[in-house]
Amino acid sequence: MKRVSWSSLDASERVQALRRPAQQASADTRTAVATLIEEVRARGDVAVRELTERFDQVSMDALAVTDAECAAAATALTPALRDAIDEAAGRIEAFHREGMTREYAMDTAPGVRCERVLRPIARVGLYVPAGSAPLPSTALMLGVPARLAGCRDVVLCTPPRPDGSADPTVLYAAMRCGVRQVFKVGGVQAIAAMAFGTASVPKCDKLFGPGNGYVTEAKRQVSMVEGGAAIDMPAGPSEVLVIADAGANPAFVAADLLSQAEHGPDSQVLLLSDDAALIDAVAEQLERQLAMLSRAGVARRALESSRLIQVDTLQQAFDISNAYAPEHLILALRDARAWLSQVEAAGSVFLGDWAPEALGDYCSGTNHVLPTSGAARYVGGLNVASFQVAITVQEVSRDGIAAIGPCAVELATAEGLDAHRLAVALRLDEVAA
């Protein structure tokens, strides 16, 4: 892991130190993904089955998970795992429910009632990857807010296992969220099927969830096409930035860095500290803990493009962090709470020594689908509002238009929009008559 001292870097070295690994799909990937999407769009389930055979090495008959499979999933899990899923779902639901957008109404003038009403997005598609391992936590993070929003059709796609079944942990988590339409389809074919619909898979208005580079590129492409689907947010590799002071626990900090690094070789982890000894100790701990990890190879590759950065002051660390806008920000500081006000852009923040990022991934209650690649500068993580549309409403009486109509006439005149003016003026005439 490269170690640098921020003050010793010139401007271009600083840019370089915070540069994320290149993320845009290659031209080859783009073309390949476009071809796959077109196949699914043109030939529906037939293409989905062919691609599943090609990429998942399994020949599928029915793509939909049956009720019997769902029932069997619950019994396949240990009670401890079922309890853990239930417990996590409960806290995620509590936190998300409390943050729900509210409807409201107010009179902006006598006789002019303006409102915001909320509606669930009718048809949503959730993607739960299962590349290196199944991700029941992702099913919860997508399924809980979809249920709170009240979406009518909630579709979930997850890759089949070699025997053609779906992972029971993912199924159990999906059921826990009330998801009834689960399909054993993965990768680009899943995204295309949900975006355009097939005989089996319903067409969805908006797609959610993480995935590998192909899935991410597929989501990008279907969101660009007329008749495609919207997507939750621009996705990129996972990342964490830790700001630690001299009092931080080096083993904890190293563990937090590694838990991000193990996500993938393109994950990026950054440590910023004003204490050289702490950085030394973390570097030592990284090596020690790497030896204990099953995914050490992946983590080691991620660490190659990561940085240990020594700063002069903690304020400097916050300036760097705000410029970088990390997905996860851990404040391993003695007075983390007081420093929170300095955070301008981050997906989710973890305060103090006892808040590892892994808690947010699973069960603190916050969502783990968060903005990556610096998108935290302009967008927040997934929440119930991501599954809803807000509609504004105005109800106007005769008194109402008499009160505000002249204002509209004046502005329409200034903008040279005759018909706008006329639509108001006709009514004002009628009210005056």
Added chain:
Amino acid sequence: MKRVSWSSLDASERVQALRRPAQQASADTRTAVATLIEEVRARGDVAVRELTERFDQVSMDALAVTDAECAAAATALTPALRDAIDEAAGRIEAFHREGMTREYAMDTAPGVRCERVLRPIARVGLYVPAGSAPLPSTALMLGVPARLAGCRDVVLCTPPRPDGSADPTVLYAAMRCGVRQVFKVGGVQAIAAMAFGTASVPKCDKLFGPGNGYVTEAKRQVSMVEGGAAIDMPAGPSEVLVIADAGANPAFVAADLLSQAEHGPDSQVLLLSDDAALIDAVAEQLERQLAMLSRAGVARRALESSRLIQVDTLQQAFDISNAYAPEHLILALRDARAWLSQVEAAGSVFLGDWAPEALGDYCSGTNHVLPTSGAARYVGGLNVASFQVAITVQEVSRDGIAAIGPCAVELATAEGLDAHRLAVALRLDEVAA
């Protein structure tokens, strides 16, 4: 305007009847826009000045509007127009303030405090077009929520007039919203300048506002590029759908259809009614009112791709409207309020005979930047949250991790993520010790 009876249409004719005019930019447009963006990105202000000379036929020295120009703008307006802008700004501010997202905090378990905090997007860019006419109302619709959000840098670009000045109405509206950085730059060059920054124009994190096809394509392109800027929402031509019953006022309905049609030749307006006589009367009123409009040519072209649709029942009209997901939905119904619950997807809804869509454009208080092209199925209009990021926070004590740590360990184990498990387990060991 084409007139159809919904029941007499087969499935493909129904699709055709609701088809929007093609909206994706041509390959030529895309290439042209990409070239212009690249010029601005590479050569900054020099390119902006050249393009301004080419497209706006004016040679600009300073691009920034001076304080003196702002001061002069206020006095250039009639008192009535100043008052109208102030009045509209007041109601827009009141409605948007009431709908602001709130911060919240809760304990999801003993010792686990989860929160949502809000931060303004630091640097936002507002685009206010001035093609056929200046649009001070757009300056209000963008500037008011940006101010409420507390954005640090609010940049506004608007095309220069032939004499090199900015429209005083737009300037006055911008000042009313506290916007201090106004640039006389329009079109693709404005979008590129705000996305990438030039010596004069600050680089922005997110761009807002409507524009012609070139501006829309430029926004799309800069939002796709690493190092570019986010954008408010997918933009398309304006549209209105009116559902009217036998009791509706045909002159009002026709005026509302025309006030959308005059926006541009690609605007789309739809009337749905269960009453043939009302449709006849509206058709007659359309012809009569067209004769009174300065922009009759534009409106007439828009009407060519628009429809008068006779439905069997009002419920059928709502089914059609929900499938279409119009930007503006006018319910010219005797019991409009009761029908609101049937609306699943629309940008903004206008209830009853006295709520012309023009009121929403200017001064009811709601925002007029709304989802077009069916995007109302998955996104709402502009609001203060569009200018903010929500950050989740978790603060965990020793008791907190003792309470929820085992749940995270169980799930990390199920997902095969060792380092995640370890980050929690190390702390649990320490707590237990």
